[in-house]
Amino acid sequence: MTGKERDRRITDLGTLKALAHPLRMKLYRALTIARVATASQLAEQVDEAVSLVSYHLRKLAEHGLVEEAEPQRADGRERWWQPSSDGVSIHDEDFRDAPEKAAAHTAASRLFFEQRADMYRRFLDERTHWGEAWNTAAESSEATLRLTPAELVELNKEMLALIRRYEEQGSAAQAGGDTEGRENVAVHTYAFPFRI
Numbered sequence: 001m002t003g004k005e006r007d008r009r010i011t012d013l014g015t016l017k018a019l020a021h022p023l024r025m026k027l028y029r030a031l032t033i034a035r036v037a038t039a040s041q042l043a044e045q046v047d048e049a050v051s052l053v054s055y056h057l058r059k060l061a062e063h064g065l066v067e068e069a070e071p072q073r074a075d076g077r078e079r080w081w082q083p084s085s086d087g088v089s090i091h092d093e094d095f096r097d098a099p100e101k102a103a104a105h106t107a108a109s110r111l112f113f114e115q116r117a118d119m120y121r122r123f124l125d126e127r128t129h130w131g132e133a134w135n136t137a138a139e140s141s142e143a144t145l146r147l148t149p150a151e152l153v154e155l156n157k158e159m160l161a162l163i164r165r166y167e168e169q170g171s172a173a174q175a176g177g178d179t180e181g182r183e184n185v186a187v188h189t190y191a192f193p194f195r196i
Helices: 014-018 022-034 039-046 052-060 099-137 149-174
Strands: 006-012 064-067 080-083 086-090
Touching: 006 014, 006 080, 014 022, 014 052, 014 099, 022 052, 022 099, 039 052, 039 086, 052 064, 080 086, 086 099
Parallel strands: 006 086
Antiparallel strands: 064 080
C-alpha cells in the first residue's frame, strides 16, 4: 500500500457521475495499474486523442479521483497523473434515498460490470497467447449458497481481506524488484441474492 487513502468511498452524485463515464473509468483503471502516467501514455492505451484524455483527466481531478504526480523526468515538460487513493468504493446505501441517485448508481454499476465483462472476454479471446501456466492458473467458477444478509457481509469481508493480502504481497515483491513472471490480475466477484 502506498500510504494513500484506501478505497475512497464515493458518496456524492457528482463524483459518481464523473467516474461513471466509459472513457473516464477506463482511464481511472489504466492509471491505477500504471500508478503514474501522462495523458499521452494513457491515450495510447485507450486509443483516444491526447487532448480528449487530458480533458477527462482534469474532470476526474475536479472530483478528487486523480491528482497531479511528481514529474517522472527531469525536463518537466509533461504533466504526470496518479490516482488520489488506492481505489474507490461505492455502496448502494449512499444512493438509495432519491430516485435520481438510485438510477445513477444502477447505471454506474452496469457500466462497471460491462467493462469488467469486456476484460474477461478479451482474456478468453487471447487465451492461447497467455500460455499453459496462466491458463492453468486462471479461474472461472460459480457457487450458489444459502446465506443470510449478515453471512453474505461476512463472506465479502473475508474475500476482500484475502485479496488485499495478495495485493500487498505482490506490491511488496514489485517494490523489491521481483517482477519476474508477474502480470496484472483482475479478480471480479459478484455476490447477490436471486430467486429461481
